[in-house]
Amino acid sequence: MKTSFKVIFVACLSAFLLVNCSRKKDKFISRNFHAMATEYNVLYNGNIALEEGRDRLNEDYQDDYWNVLQVERLDFTEDAMLPGQSKNESFSRAEEKAVKAIQKHSMNIKGKEKNPQMDEAYLLLGKARYFDQRFVPALEALNYILYKYPLSDKINVARVWREKTNMRLDNDELAIKNLKRLLKLEHLKGQELADATSTLAQAYLNIKVVDTAIAYLEIAAESTAKHEERGRYLFIKGQLYNTLGYKDSANITFDRVIDMHRKIPRDYYIGAYVEKAKNFDYENGDKLLFSETLAMLEEDRENRPYLGRIYHQVGEYYLATHNDSLGIAYYNKSLRTERRDKELNARNYKILGDLSFNDAEYKTAGAYFDSTLTNLTLNSKKYRTVKRERDNLDDVIYYEDISKVNDSILRLVNLPESERLAYFEAYTEHLKEAAEIERERQEAEARAQEMLNSNSGFNVNTKTSAFQDRESATQIANTFYFYNTTTAAYGKNEFIKIWGNRENEDNWRWSNMNFSGPTAIAVATDGDGINFDADIYQPQFYLDQIPSDEKIIDSIGKERNYAYYQLGVIYKEKFSDYELSKDKLQLLLKRNPEDRLIVPAKYNLYKDYELLGQLGEAEILKSDIINNHSESRYAELLRNPDQAVAQDSNSPESVYQNTHKLFNAQKYTEVIALCEENIKVFEGEDIVAKFDLLKATAIGRLYGYDEYSKALNDVALSYPNLPEGQRAEELRRNVLPKIRYSGFIDYESGKRFNVVYQFDNASKEDIDAFVEQLNTQLEKIRYYDLTSSKDVYSPTTTFVIVHGFTNLVVAEGFKDLFKKNDKNRITKPYNVISSENYQIIQIHKNLDTYFSEIK
Template identity: 50%
Template sequence: MRQTFKYILSFSAIAFIFTSCSQKKDKFINRNWHSLNTKYNILYNGNLALDAGLKDIEDSYQDNYWAILPVERLSFSEDLFSEFNNQNANFERAEQKAIKAVQKHGMNIKGKEKNPQIDEAYLLLGKSRYYSGRFIPALEAFNYILFKYPGSSNINSAKIWRAKTNLRLENEATALENLKALIEKKQLSKEDQVDAQATLAQLYLNTKRVDSALLHLRNAYTLTKSKPLRGRLHFIEGQIFNELGKKDSADLAFQKVIELKRSVPMAYRVNAFLEQIHNFDYSNGDREELSTLLSDMEDNREYRPYLDRIHHTIAKHHLKRENDSLAIAYFNKSLRTDSKDTFLTALNYHNIADLYFDDSRYTRAGTYYDSTHVNYKKNSKPYRAVKKRLDNLQDVIYYEAIAQANDSVLNLVAMSKSEQEDYFERLIKELKAEQEQKSTAQNNYINPSTSFGSKNASSKGKFYFYETATVAYGKNAFANVWGKRPLADNWRWSKKTISGEVSKSMASKAEGETNKDILTVSYYLNLIPADSAQIDSIAKERNFAYYQLGLIYKNKFKDYQRSVDKLEALLDQTPEDRLVLPAKYNLYKAYTLLPNLGLATQIKDEIIRDYPTSRYAQILKNPAAVLAGDEKGPEAVYKALFEKFEASAYQEVIDSCANEIIRFEGDEIVPKFELLKTSAKGRLYGFGEYKEGLNYIALNYPNSPEGKQAQELIDNVLSNLENDDFKNLSEGKNFKTIYQFNAQEQELINTFKKELAKVLEDEEVLSLKVSEDVFNKNTTFVVVHGLRSIQGARGFAELIDIEDNEILAQPSFAISSENYRILQIHKALDRYLEKREN
């Protein structure tokens, strides 16, 4: 009996469970069964997963204190809508739980949901999608609540979350309309009021309506009980006041953050202190008190995670006090903290670079600008500004390296034998000491010296190769200009370049030497060039570097005194004649800009007296006559010659360019004339002349646009043009018939072309074109284009019936388009005709 009772009880329980599990029966037991299971099982675990995901965001999120903080600590990558973007396993689990709740426990009976927990499930679904960055699916979930559950207790929360989602989707107008309507009803809980006010504040910040943003920020931090949120909102308020230039109001807002003490994250308090320091009034404030505060912050163990920003702020403090050496020291301290803030890293490098630049130490500045632009966001405004300055500095670094290296060699050449021996004995002692401390020196070199203005940082009076940093900058500049070059003779020519003769001599003598040999005086004495031609080559290269530096300092950096120093030093070194006049003219311009009108007038009189027919003398006598638009100005002359180049007047272009290069020596337009002349030579004389001309331009104008273009052509184009082997005569799809004329017989050529065009028009058999092509200075071709086979090209004369027209009875030959290209590039007419006959 007792056993039977157990069976009956078990069967009844199972039947009860099965009956209550039904989602289609609208009964008390069914509703409560599904409601309880939804709330205390599925949604409970789903909300735990959501909370864990929010904790992950809290732990991993990095605020950007260089911009106004967002109200909500949430960020997504730019590729916002890519699949699985910003996915967090906890949010994914929360979404799955929400979907399960709807699918397993939803009781949609006759169009009405009978489970009161399903709206909670949809709210969880929307939140999990929102935090995963999937805003459109999230919006669908929130809209479903508003559509299906208008009487839900979560209706206001759903409306706020819908507005937040629209804000993320940049639908500000829709979000604003919805939030305003919601707030006007005044039926929100305090928690919802805080959410709505904070969302409105963010909306107004996004639309640059800062006054309205401030109003809603105040409403939000007044209502909220969350001290971390209150601290964040006060901090944002302070940042907005800073943007508006209201420093006193900003400091009050930051002080409210500080007064919350440990109730807010440490990052808020530290950055609030730093923002107040940035707003410090150096004219009226207590500087010593500020220094004490900064020192205390630096020493505070709790603030160690923020030393990168603290050291940067201390560096800016020293800048304000015009203590540049300490500023650089602290910028470097900030760099050594290994900060994850790349913008801060860029600012540190940028500040150091600017200090060196302002001190006219351009080589060292270039190194720091290089590190700066690597850390700025690519194509941002500061990135572009730094890149432009860095590009300008590359020329300075390059030419300063040449000038210092060649000066050092020439100084050695000028010494007596005993002076040379004494010098190298001192050098060897230093090298030995350096070798003993090599590992230490290498570690120290990871961060360049910060001794701003110190003796070691200056290169004045020092041998180029003593200054390790300068050598490094020279190598860096060299690599930027020339790329990786093999250790070989004539390396500057066609990818094989600076102090060519010296490099060749030293490389050949150093080859095979051991470290022991390098530490002997005789080794260095043998490296000093003795050949007069070699020494003259070094001096010429040094002089050209000085000239270029004079122009760069004057034109690009407006450093007129440094320009004067370089140009005066050049003229003292008895440079070659081609540099004297342009150097004097640019020296006159620099004196005028300093201003030093007395010396400017002296140089001006010298130019007019000693070079009366030169262009520079004409400029000085009558500046209005040489404006850029003048028909005799460099741009106008170049334009006219380029038009002649396009008209195939190649010899005239070559001769005129040669004259204009001399006439405009020292002008920035000279490389353009050189490249035009080289192009004309290539068209007239072939590949060899073209290659030689490009190498000359790349060698002598490496940092001009034309020099870089020439090097690119050498690297990427010449190899494709070098092959001079003709293809099989009948191979190809397009062929030409070539008529050969003496270039002096222009009247005959014109008559022939006219008759040929007339015959082709009368025949109306083929769609052919006729052109006149220059082959070389003695030969001109009349070319018939559009023939489809070698046989057709050979039989072209028969097609036009030349027997009735003596003018057209000229000798001709057939050629494929590909072979014609090779013929023109390499000027290999005789070789082709010989191949044709064989």
């Protein structure tokens, strides 16, 4: 009886609840049931998911302290998403909960919402879509709140979020208008005021109105109850004062950040100190107090994660106070400490590169600039600037290497036999000592590895692993290779065994880079120990490699002399380092250079003397050039400098420009002949590479793809470090493969067609007369926009082309477009060729093949 009563009671209660909790009835129980279910179940879980997603975004976000921070600490990407995809599963879950709340608990009765929690649901929906970077759907959800729930207690929050979304859609002016209206009409306070004014500040920053943004950031900082937000707003405010040049105001604001100390994240605290350090007045400031502050920051153990930025700023201090060596030491400490901040690494490398450049250590500077590029965004403005500086060093590094290597070879060639032997005996003794040290190190590493293996193995007796738990095993298994000193040392040893000591540079595996100089450590073993009978430990092995053939020695000397000349010109023209230029050119003239280099070297040396103010030496050299090389153009330049500057028709640049004009006029045969002549006349100057590349292009236009490919290859090999050589290599690698195909498309499948008149062994006058007659006839043709041109096909064949046909039938009937009773009517036979096939014919010079295959 009792059991049946309970069943009946439960059934009745369930029926009562079902009837009275309907979403279609405006009852007290229904309203409160759905409100409670919405607030304490669906929205509660949705807000938790939203906060989880925001926390993950904050964890992944890295502030860029080298630029003004964003007011909102979020990183939005430009990656496109397919429908149904999400960047963060937490936001998808939050959106699902919001949608579920709307679908299952909305009480829209007679156009009015009776569930007071629905505005919260739509607000959650808008926020979830906003953080998931789906801004248009987010705007729809937020606008629905403003339209449907004007009396909601969350209406101002929804308005602020709507304007944040508008900003993400680049509607900054609209956001400013709406937010200013909100502040004027509503009496906001607390966090609502902070959110509205901070959003307004970001909108003003987006449109570059900095002073107004500063005012709103101050209001936001004063209104928010969150210390983290206040610290961020004040920090941004200080940064903005710096952009306006108000350093005193910026420092006062940064002091407010510093005074908050542990109430704010350490990032802002250290950042404020760093920004203040950037503003330090090195002329009037208290350097002792400033250095003590930097030392305090450096020594504080809490600042270890920020030592990279601190060391960089200490380096800046020493550099500004002319203690370059200490500055360099701290920049290097910053590089060793910092790993994640690529901008900081790029700045450190760039400063070190500039210092090396100023000290004329160009190879070192080039290495630093290479490291700078690896830390910069590809094709950014900074990247392009540094890349240009680095490219300017290519030539000087290349020729410096040649001069050093060839000088050392020639020095060995000129040494007496006894001194050569003594030199290499000392060198091989050094190798033996280094090999002994290396062997001992390897044995120590092997013992350490053996102990590690024995300690990390399985205990056979207990059948248990040395790893006591899965967490420890996973931690060791996931350790990065180079963080384990033993395995890293083992790998390094194996590398040296196989490859020897190699410099950290491109193409390190080339066979001609096996020998790395006196500092290389070579270990040759025979299984039982070091084999000191190996060739690398025998002086005779190295003596046999010294060249003895006079032709080889002479070519080495010529290559060295040319490198000296190029270095002298590069230091003078590119880097304005007249002392270095003078040294290189003086060395060249002492080395008995070939005739082609003597006069240019003397002239450039004369210019160096003149620029250095050494007028006596300059006058002596000037007289030497005028008296002993009177027929050269350099002597003419010195005799009549004003006239030569005003009009020097024989200068390399003028000659090149005139030759290029002939190229544009399609006089390719003349261009090739002039380029060959001028390459000999201006030998030893960079302009030669320009003539060679122009010659290669003319060859391609005249003789086709195969000859063009060969000519480009010659230019790329002859001038690998000049822009023209690099351009030739780029064309050879990227352009030639695209035009290699020499087959033809179907005759009728072309989109545009050309009428081609062919002239074989015709004079220029005859061709010009025909073109004039053709143009006269084309002007009489209606309905078709036709033009003509003249193209050289080969040394003996020229084409006159009529362009503008989009229909094959019209092109084939071109002669019928002329009036039959016109006495000047053109009757010369022609061929119709599609534009695509005509291009292939000009590239590959295969006109005969075309007629045999297509016609």
